[in-house]
Structures are given as C-alpha cells and as structure tokens.
Amino acid sequence: MRYQSQKVAYWFFALSMLLLSLQIIYGxxxxxxxxxxxxxxxxxxxNTARAVHTNLLVVWLLSGFMGAAYYIIxxxxxxxxxxxxxxxxQLISLAVVGVVAIxxxxxxxxxxxxxxxxxxxxxxLVVVNVLLFLGLILxxxxxxxxxxxxxLVLSMGLLFAALLYLxxxxxxxxxxMDSFFRWWVVHLWVEGVWELxxxxxxxFLLIKITGVDREVIEKWLYVIVxxxxxxxxxxxxxxxxxxxxxxxxxxxxxxxxxxxxLAFLGMALFAIAMYRKGEKRHPNKVALNWTLGTxxxxxxxxxxxxxxHTIPQVNLYTHGTLVTAMHGHLAFWGAYAMINxxxxxxxxxxxxxxxxxxxGNGTLAFWLSNIGMLGMTxxxxxxxxxxxxxxxxxxxxxxxxxxxxxxxxxILIVCATMFTVGICVYIYEFVKYGRPSDEAIYLTN
Amino acid sequence: xxxxxxxxxxxxxxxxxxxxxxxxxxxxTLSVDVPRQTNAQDxxxxxxxxxxxxxxxxxxxxHTIFGEGAYYAPExxxxxxxxxxxxxxxxxxxxxxxxxxxxxxxAYGFSDQEAADLIAFLNWCGxxxxxGFPAKPKYQHLNTNK
Numbered sequence: 001m002r003y004q005s006q007k008v009a010y011w012f013f014a015l016s017m018l019l020l021s022l023q024i025i026y027g028x029x030x031x032x033x034x035x036x037x038x039x040x041x042x043x044x045x046x047n048t049a050r051a052v053h054t055n056l057l058v059v060w061l062l063s064g065f066m067g068a069a070y071y072i073i074x075x076x077x078x079x080x081x082x083x084x085x086x087x088x089x090q091l092i093s094l095a096v097v098g099v100v101a102i103x104x105x106x107x108x109x110x111x112x113x114x115x116x117x118x119x120x121x122x123x124x125l126v127v128v129n130v131l132l133f134l135g136l137i138l139x140x141x142x143x144x145x146x147x148x149x150x151x152l153v154l155s156m157g158l159l160f161a162a163l164l165y166l167x168x169x170x171x172x173x174x175x176x177m178d179s180f181f182r183w184w185v186v187h188l189w190v191e192g193v194w195e196l197x198x199x200x201x202x203x204f205l206l207i208k209i210t211g212v213d214r215e216v217i218e219k220w221l222y223v224i225v226x227x228x229x230x231x232x233x234x235x236x237x238x239x240x241x242x243x244x245x246x247x248x249x250x251x252x253x254x255x256x257x258x259x260x261x262l263a264f265l266g267m268a269l270f271a272i273a274m275y276r277k278g279e280k281r282h283p284n285k286v287a288l289n290w291t292l293g294t295x296x297x298x299x300x301x302x303x304x305x306x307x308x309h310t311i312p313q314v315n316l317y318t319h320g321t322l323v324t325a326m327h328g329h330l331a332f333w334g335a336y337a338m339i340n341x342x343x344x345x346x347x348x349x350x351x352x353x354x355x356x357x358x359x360g361n362g363t364l365a366f367w368l369s370n371i372g373m374l375g376m377t378x379x380x381x382x383x384x385x386x387x388x389x390x391x392x393x394x395x396x397x398x399x400x401x402x403x404x405x406x407x408x409x410x411i412l413i414v415c416a417t418m419f420t421v422g423i424c425v426y427i428y429e430f431v432k433y434g435r436p437s438d439e440a441i442y443l444t445n
Numbered sequence: 446x447x448x449x450x451x452x453x454x455x456x457x458x459x460x461x462x463x464x465x466x467x468x469x470x471x472x473x474t475l476s477v478d479v480p481r482q483t484n485a486q487d488x489x490x491x492x493x494x495x496x497x498x499x500x501x502x503x504x505x506x507x508h509t510i511f512g513e514g515a516y517y518a519p520e521x522x523x524x525x526x527x528x529x530x531x532x533x534x535x536x537x538x539x540x541x542x543x544x545x546x547x548x549x550x551x552a553y554g555f556s557d558q559e560a561a562d563l564i565a566f567l568n569w570c571g572x573x574x575x576x577g578f579p580a581k582p583k584y585q586h587l588n589t590n591k
Contacts, residue, residue: 033517110503400546
C-alpha cells in the first residue's frame with residue numbers, strides 16, 4: 001500500500017469475513033430444514049433463516065466493496081483518504097445497522113420483501129451510512145491528483161447503487177407496483193451497477209497483477225460496462241413476465257436477457273486476454289486465481305445459468321422454484337463473492353507487509369470452495385428441475401414433491417460442507433496475515 | 446481500431462438510450478397496464494391491511510406470491526382457488542404450529558379480522574392477470590393425488 005489511510009480497508013474486509021461465516025451457518029439451517037430437520041424452528045423459523053442468509057450476503061458484499069473502494073481510491077487518486085476517523089464511524093455504523101436488522105429478524109421485526117427485509121426506520125440509517133461513505137470516496141477522488149477511468153467507474157457504480165436503493169423505499173398498496181420497484185433495487189444492483197463495481201475492481205486487479213498498460217485495460221472496461229448496461233437495464237424485463245405487468249415485457253426481457261451473458265463473456269475473455277498479454281508475473285498467485293476465477297465463474301453462474309431460465313417459455317414453469325436458487329448461488333458466488341475474495345487476497349500482503357501468498361492453503365481454499373459451490377449448484381439444479389416437472393407439469397402437490405426431492409438436499413449439504421471447509425481455510429489465512437501495519441507502506445508497491 | 450474515447454461513447458450512449466427506453470416503458474406499464482391487469486380498483490382497505498400483514502410477517506420468507514419469494518412453502522397466488530376459505534382461515538388463526546407433511550409453519554394465531562384481511566389480499570392476488578402464470582399442469586389428469 002502507498003497511503004496510510006488505506007489501512008481502513010482491512011477492517012471492512014474483517015467485517016466481511018465475519019458476516020460470511022454467519023451467512024454460511026444460516027444456510028446450513030435452511031439446508032437441514034429442507035431435508036426435514038427443522039429442529040431450530042421455534043427459535044429460527046425458515047423465514048428468519050432465509051432473511052438472515054440473504055441479508056448477510058448483501059451486507060458482507062457491500063462491506064467488501066467499501067473496503068475495496070477505501071483501498072483503491074487513495075491509490076488511484078494519489079491522495080490520502082479525506083478522513084480516516086469518519087471512515088471508522090461509517091464502518092461501525094454499518095456493522096450496527098446490520099446487527100440490529102439481523103437480530104430484529106429473529107423477533108418478527110422486518111419488512112417481508114425479498115432481499116429488502118430491513119425495516120423502514122433502519123432503511124434511513126442505511127441511506128445516511130451510504131451517503132457518508134460516498135462523501136468520503138468522492139471527496140478523496142476530487143481532491144486527488146488523478147482521476148483514472150478505473151476509479152471513476154468504481155465510484156459511479158457505488159453512487160448509482162446508493163441512488164437505486166431509494167425506489168425500494170416507496171410504499172405501494174399494489175403488490176405488483178411494489179415488486180416492480182423492488183426489482184429496480186435488486187436487479188439493477190446485481191445485473192447493473194454492481195457489475196460496474198466488479199468491473200472497476202477487476203480492472204484495478206488486472207492492472208496490478210498483469211502489468212498490461214492501463215489505457216488498454218480501461219478501454220475494454222468501458223466496452224464491458226457498456227454491454228452490461230445495454231443488456232442489463234432492459235433485461236430487468238425478465239422480472240416483469242408474470243407479476244401482473246403487460247406482455248411486451250416478455251419480448252423485451254427475453255431479448256435483452258439473452259444479451260446479458262455477453263457482458264460476462266466479455267469480462268471473462270478480457271481477464272484471460274490481459275493475463276496472457278501481460279509480461280509481468282506477479283508472485284501473488286492466489287489473487288490471480290481468484291481474479292481469473294471470478295471472471296469465468298460469473299460467466300457460467302450469472303451469464304449462462306441466468307439466461308437458461310429467463311427464456312419466457314421456460315420461465316413460465318421455473319419461475320418461483322428451486323431453479324432460481326441454483327442460478328442465484330453460482331451467480332452471486334462467481335460475480336460478487338469471488339471478486340471480493342480476489343481483492344482481499346491481493347490487498348492483504350500489501351496491507352500487512354507479510355507476503356504469505358506462497359502457501360498451499362490459499363490454493364486449497366480456492367479449489368475447495370469452488371468445487372463445493374459447483375456441487376451445490378448441481379444439487380439445487382437437479383432438485384429444481386425435478387420440482388418443475390413433478391409440480392408444474394405433472395401437477396403433483398407441493399408437499400409431495402418436496403418429499404420426493406429432499407434427497408438432493410443431502411447432496412447439497414455434503415457439497416456445502418466442502419465449500420465451508422474451503423472458506424474456513426480462506427479465513428484462517430486471512431487471520432494469519434494479522435493486522436495492517438504502517439511498515440507495509442515501505443515494503444510493497 | 447477502437448479508441449478509448451469510442452469505448453467511452455459506446456458506454457455512455459448505450460446507457461442513456463437504454464435507460465430512456467426503460468423509463469418510458471416503465472411509465473406506460475405503471476400508469477396504464479398495471480392498474481388494468483391487477484384490477485387496481487378492487488384494492489380495498491382490507492386488501493391493503495392484508496398486504497401489510499403479509500409483509501410484516503415475512504410470508505415471502507417461505508412462500509411465493511406471483512412466483513416471488515422463497516421455495517420452502519407453496520406458491521400462494523391461486524391458493525383461494527385450490528383451498529376452501531374455511532381451511533385458510535383455520536390455518537391462519539391456529540395457535541398450534543401447522544405442519545403439513547412435517548414441514549412446519551409458524552403459528553401466527555391471527556385474529557378473525559386479520560385472517561379476513563389476509564384472505565382479501567390473497568383473493569385480490571388470485572384475480573390479477575399474470576400472463577398465464579401459474580401455468581396449468583399438462584398432465585394433471587394423470588395425477589392420482591387429486
């Protein structure tokens with residue numbers, strides 16, 4: 001690292017690791033419940049576990065993005081962060097809002113709208129928190145000596161993510177309108193502005209790891225984020241097929257969703273091409289694995305599996321089944337979890353000054369977690385497809401079908417265990433690095 | 446060869462054009478089509494209270510409505526066609542946990558009024574035009590469960 005204030009990033013990453021661990025625990029609670037072992041029902045009913053699982057995901061990914069921004073922006077702008085103290089205030093308030101929301105879910109205190117369960121009063125705190133974060137990042141960027149494309153794309157992604165949170169806070173009496181705007185947040189986040197954030201972080205990592213000329217990398221970054229928005233904005237239509245919205249969304253959503261994998265394909269080809277073009281061989285192989293991994297797995301999980309069930313004729317049957325869970329798991333893992341793990345792997349040696357990336361553990365964590373997650377995706381897929389045929393095509397009752405497919409949740413749990421071992425090894429390595437140190441400023445570049 | 450400024454133009458231009466189209470279509474959808482397809486005139490205070498109960502108890506955390514939610518419990522858009530109103534009311538007001546085929550539902554113990562509100566909400570949902578969702582099962586006639 002080059003600037004003292006970059007150290008703040010470490011604490012955001014540490015919060016991410018903590019929340020990720022909790023997220024996995026709640027995932028297991030749900031997996032076992034599907035298998036018939038819902039012994040915790042009285043304390044943690046399924047809807048609580050579900051809200052906690054998905055909200056922890058959102059908060060740990062956001063915390064990771066924020067950490068990444070606090071690391072990348074000073075380095076790109078060649079300027080210390082405008083206020084380290086306020087960055088810590090922001091970190092603590094983020095953790096407090098997250099913890100209060102999650103505890104609240106255990107006491108029936110929520111707003112049951114998928115992914116946006118945070119109760120309304122806490123929503124306002126989220127807004128204040130994000131404004132503080134953006135204020136710090138943008139002030140640093142404008143005070144800085146340089147405004148690179150990478151930092152602008154990253155900041156734009158963060159700014160739009162904040163703006164898009166607002167439509168989700170409007171109250172509607174009509175369930176369809178409620179859903180319509182809920183997707184403005186959820187879809188335009190994950191298939192829009194979060195890809196901007198991902199692209200920005202990916203470009204930064206590629207510049208650092210491959211040594212390819214910044215101008216080349218940033219040119220292609222524009223093309224990729226352009227493809228993302230052109231396909232992703234109207235691709236929102238795939239959420240408007242069957243919720244009380246008109247039929248023209250079937251065509252618009254169908255066509256533009258089919259284009260969505262292009263952005264991810266572009267990202268994968270871009271990462272591989274830059275890696276092959278680069279003459280620099282950065283010694284941090286673990287970070288390289290995660291960087292190329294995120295580009296490839298996001299194409300499969302978000303791109304291919306996404307388009308597989310956004311074809312309107314298919315979606316009529318798969319909409320609201322475990323097929324969605326299949327796509328959701330590999331998409332979030334490939335695109336957003338892995339990009340976070342990539343930036344954390346890259347920055348830890350630089351923040352702490354300890355170059356521990358040469359151990360086998362880093363590689364082990366990468367493969368175990370990825371193979372585990374692929375196995376989980378297949379288990380969800382088999383369960384989902386079986387559910388679609390039995391329930392939606394043959395017309396068997398929901399409960400009967402669930403009993404028939406419960407065996408796939410045993411496989412899911414085995415794969416999830418493998419995944420968890422991988423994540424434990426990753427976190428063990430994270431802890432082993434220790435705290436960030438000022439000495440690291442002189443040790444790394 | 447593509448230059449960086451061409452690439453930037455592609456990004457900004459593409460984004461502005463598609464977003465403008467998206468806003469236009471959204472306007473049309475929300476002002477004309479949704480009120481018609483969802484029978485907005487039938488959204489009574491009971492339906493609104495039902496929707497509030499639906500949300501404040503996170504029913505979507507297990508069930509789906511309009512195909513949206515979680516996949517642990519049945520899709521409820523057409524539940525009032527499948528089940529008798531008395532059955533739904535009994536389930537909602539029950540103080541004992543409901544566990545069809547061993548899968549437990551939280552015992553909410555709603556009052557009669559609350560149950561009526563939720564049923565009004567579900568009735569309204571069931572009448573919305575969802576472009577054919579949920580599809581009628583093709584081989585329902587072969588199924589001996591019914």
